[in-house]
Amino acid sequence: MNETLSKASIATLLAEQAYVSDDAIVMSVYLSFLLKKPLLIEGPAGVGKTEIAKVIAQILETKLIRLQCYEGLDASQALYEWNYQKQLLYLKMQEGSDLSLQEKEQQIFSDDFLMQRPLLQSISSEQVQVLLVDELDRADEEFESFFLELLSDWQLTIPEVGTRKAKSIPAVVVTSNRTRELSEALRRRCLYLWIDYPNFEKELQIVKAKLPNINEDLAEQICVFMKELRKMKLEKLPGVAETLDWATALSAMHIEHLDKDIVESTLGVIIKDWQDQRETQLSLNELFEKVGVKSKIG
Amino acid sequence: MQSFILRQTSLPRHVVQFSRYLREQGFSITSSEETDLLQALKNNISQSFDEHKFLHKAILVKKRQEFLQFDALYDSYWLELSRGEDAKKQDYQEKANKKKKSKGKDLQALKQWLYSGHIDEEKELASYSSFEAVTQQDFNSFLDTEYKDVQEVLRLLSKRLVNKESRRFVRSKKKKVLDVKNTIKASLKNGLEIRDFVFKKQKKKKLKLVLICDVSKSMELYSKFLIQFIYGFQQTVYKLNTFIFSTKLVPVSRILKDEDYAKVLAKLSEYVEHWSGGTRIGESLYQFKERYSNSLIDQDAIIIIVSDGWDTGETEDLESTMRLLHKRSNRIIWINPLAGNPAYRPSTKAMQIALPYIDVFTSAHNIDSLRRVVSHLHLKKHKPFSL
Numbered sequence: 001m002n003e004t005l006s007k008a009s010i011a012t013l014l015a016e017q018a019y020v021s022d023d024a025i026v027m028s029v030y031l032s033f034l035l036k037k038p039l040l041i042e043g044p045a046g047v048g049k050t051e052i053a054k055v056i057a058q059i060l061e062t063k064l065i066r067l068q069c070y071e072g073l074d075a076s077q078a079l080y081e082w083n084y085q086k087q088l089l090y091l092k093m094q095e096g097s098d099l100s101l102q103e104k105e106q107q108i109f110s111d112d113f114l115m116q117r118p119l120l121q122s123i124s125s126e127q128v129q130v131l132l133v134d135e136l137d138r139a140d141e142e143f144e145s146f147f148l149e150l151l152s153d154w155q156l157t158i159p160e161v162g163t164r165k166a167k168s169i170p171a172v173v174v175t176s177n178r179t180r181e182l183s184e185a186l187r188r189r190c191l192y193l194w195i196d197y198p199n200f201e202k203e204l205q206i207v208k209a210k211l212p213n214i215n216e217d218l219a220e221q222i223c224v225f226m227k228e229l230r231k232m233k234l235e236k237l238p239g240v241a242e243t244l245d246w247a248t249a250l251s252a253m254h255i256e257h258l259d260k261d262i263v264e265s266t267l268g269v270i271i272k273d274w275q276d277q278r279e280t281q282l283s284l285n286e287l288f289e290k291v292g293v294k295s296k297i298g
Numbered sequence: 299m300q301s302f303i304l305r306q307t308s309l310p311r312h313v314v315q316f317s318r319y320l321r322e323q324g325f326s327i328t329s330s331e332e333t334d335l336l337q338a339l340k341n342n343i344s345q346s347f348d349e350h351k352f353l354h355k356a357i358l359v360k361k362r363q364e365f366l367q368f369d370a371l372y373d374s375y376w377l378e379l380s381r382g383e384d385a386k387k388q389d390y391q392e393k394a395n396k397k398k399k400s401k402g403k404d405l406q407a408l409k410q411w412l413y414s415g416h417i418d419e420e421k422e423l424a425s426y427s428s429f430e431a432v433t434q435q436d437f438n439s440f441l442d443t444e445y446k447d448v449q450e451v452l453r454l455l456s457k458r459l460v461n462k463e464s465r466r467f468v469r470s471k472k473k474k475v476l477d478v479k480n481t482i483k484a485s486l487k488n489g490l491e492i493r494d495f496v497f498k499k500q501k502k503k504k505l506k507l508v509l510i511c512d513v514s515k516s517m518e519l520y521s522k523f524l525i526q527f528i529y530g531f532q533q534t535v536y537k538l539n540t541f542i543f544s545t546k547l548v549p550v551s552r553i554l555k556d557e558d559y560a561k562v563l564a565k566l567s568e569y570v571e572h573w574s575g576g577t578r579i580g581e582s583l584y585q586f587k588e589r590y591s592n593s594l595i596d597q598d599a600i601i602i603i604v605s606d607g608w609d610t611g612e613t614e615d616l617e618s619t620m621r622l623l624h625k626r627s628n629r630i631i632w633i634n635p636l637a638g639n640p641a642y643r644p645s646t647k648a649m650q651i652a653l654p655y656i657d658v659f660t661s662a663h664n665i666d667s668l669r670r671v672v673s674h675l676h677l678k679k680h681k682p683f684s685l
Contacts, residue, residue: 027352034341035334035357042362072465084482091486108486140503142466178362178592187360188328194365233615235622275621 005033010059017055018209019048020202028193029056038151038172040190045177046239047195048206053132053173060171063125066132067118069139075146079156080120083113109160119150123166130171136186137176144183151189198240200227206240207247214251221258221291222247226270228290232283234276242270258291260284309339317358319375325364331357447665448523449530455671470499505598505628506537510586512605514544514577520635520663524604527668529554529562539594543582549590579609579648580616587619595626604633604662607649616651624655633671637661 005013007030014021014029021029029052032039041049057064067078087108094104116124122131133147150156154166174190176182198206203223207214226243246269255262263284271277280287313336317327335357351372359365467477477498485492511528532540532554540551553565583603595601601623624630632652636642637660644653653659662668 023348023352024355027349028356031334031338031353031356034338037334040360074466082483084479087486088482105486140464140466179596181593184326184360188326188330190360191356192360192365193356194359194362233618235618235625 005030005059013059014055015209017058019051019055020198020206020209022202025052025193025195028191032171032191035191036169038174038190039193040174040176040182040187041193041195042176042178043195044197044237044239046241047197048240049175049195050132050134053130053134053175056171056173057130060128060130062127062129064130064132065118065122065170066134069133069135069137069143071138071140073139073143077117078119078143079117079146080158081115081117082109082160083115087113114158114161119147120156120164122170122172123150123154123156123164123168126167128168128170130173133172133174135177136174136182137179141183144186148183148185148189151186197230197237200224203227203240203243207243210244211247211251214247215256218250218256218258219247222250224291225258225263225287228287229270229280232279234271234273234279236271236273236276238270246270258288260288263288310336313339316354316375320358320371323367323371325358326360327358448526448668449534451665451669452527452530452534455668464501464503466501466503467498468501470497472499473497475499503598504537505600506539506594507531507535508590508594508599508601508627509538509540510547510583510601510603510605511540511542512544512577512579512603513542514608516577516606516608517635523635523662523664525563527604529559533557539590541586541590543578543585545576545578545582547582547585547589576610577605577608578612579605579607579652580613580619583619583623584615587622591623591626595623597626597628599627601627601630602633603630604635606634606636607644607646607652609646609648613648613651616648620652620655624657629657630655631658631660632656633660633662635661635663 007026010030010033011021011026014026028039031037039052041052043049053066054064090108090113091104094107099107118131122129136144136147139147151172154169155163157163174186197203200223203226204219207219207223211219222243226238226246230237246266249266249269250258250262264281267277267280271280313332317332317335321327335354338353338357351369354372355365355368359368469477469480473495475498477496480496480498481492481494484494484496509528509531511524513524517524528540528542528550532538532551538551539549540554541547541549550566553562556562556565620630634642634644634649637644639661644650644659660671662671
């Protein structure tokens, strides 16, 4: 990890990568460098948690190794796996050879036959890498336990060959959508950052940073609309990712102002639940009044 | 007891004092965080008050709730520092007196709820008793021999409910599903000669249980059973989160984990203000959805609601809440003490709204009916209940 980076330079580098941050984000990223601690980021879906890891990789000019978590994720998918087909093939080819069983075994349990998965990859390089463990809450507690083992000692044990120590300690970013509570042990090993939906000003900044050519009025209307939409009691509130998708779509269609027809026909870009869509459609007039485009109400 | 906040002159002392202050507010700060904070502060990276705050926040906070509370606590810490010790002492004294008074009132409320649903003599006795006369013995009478039966049935209930097949595999002695990967792996050690086959099966995994129990006035009649039910359940099931509600929702799992039943009741009386109040099912479930559903409810969670369905509050949000809980959870079981009566029809507004989203609708108001529920409970999701 690069501890020579100052806090101010991190703020600048984040901005250069078009990541609109705030003081809390900058401080957390900086401290994770300084203290060499993983950064645990929680928050609703689509607010830019994963993006932070990508931006850190760009800042450090290194590779991003991503481990997408899911229920049932186990060591063979997260740590390593032996290439059994290749081992079998090798043994077949060696059937007539003079190699002893012990020699054969040594051969087939060497690096040539080892398939490195994200966690092993992240500690196998001399250069510091960024390890993104995405949506850790989706994985089960068993996985969390062996991930903890890695975070504690920065080494992995492969029974056939022994213990592998980290050549360099990766910058680790762990994200969670809070579909289950992560363990206290894991929290203690990480720095914690909560990212919520942005306020109007921040969201507008994000839209303008990601889509520099967007019509200013449209960008503002989109952000006010999203702010009001998030006040509704919807099942799945749209995140910044949805705002950006919507802004990109409307911008590509050369739309300059929101109106009811446009919103109705593109609602699927920001709302992904049919019940939510229905409720939004019923509240469109009210939403438009708040956005301040009364004249456009059809 | 809360410690006084004093102006500290050294960094380590400040770190220790501030960490202690946060611990008193429920933060889980260990020496590891204190060391990190000290290391960061020594690097002198924070120049303004805000930067200083963000630095403390980034290191000491570990949960969302803490994240949301931190700013106010940080400000009040510095405010209290500036106030001085005398003023502080006075404040604490006032607070302590206030707490003492309200504790008495709350305990009486719980006692009233526990006793008034039973026979008249008990009710009369309860109403004559002054607060001081409420002894632990009164409460202990709820832990009679019947309680052991309750525990046994609850153990059975949880056993029937909590097993689900995981996506993970484990080795199996039953020769049903061949584990090709591990068979080959085992054969490699014998120079590719397959001597034994390895078999696998899907691992059983434990489901989480969430218990939401109505303790309003209309449930008084079943208060003894309910208290035994929630206490016994919490003592029996490892992964259980319990909430009680009348006019608002209160999480009580931590309190119920205490093995001393009298202590549990005393603590319950302190934390819950509205024993025997009106019922606000809609609002209470909405509170649950907003505050806890994200972290507690997923496809591995079973929600058990114990309520008679009488609602005196708004039911505006009940449908969307039930729909979401139904969709996200493994299943919803609604135990209605009134449903055992053949003449009962779930005609209250809240019940009508909730019914389409309930997977199992059943009655239990005492140990026998609970035993019947367990024996008839099916593991598969039920179709929505209709009469």
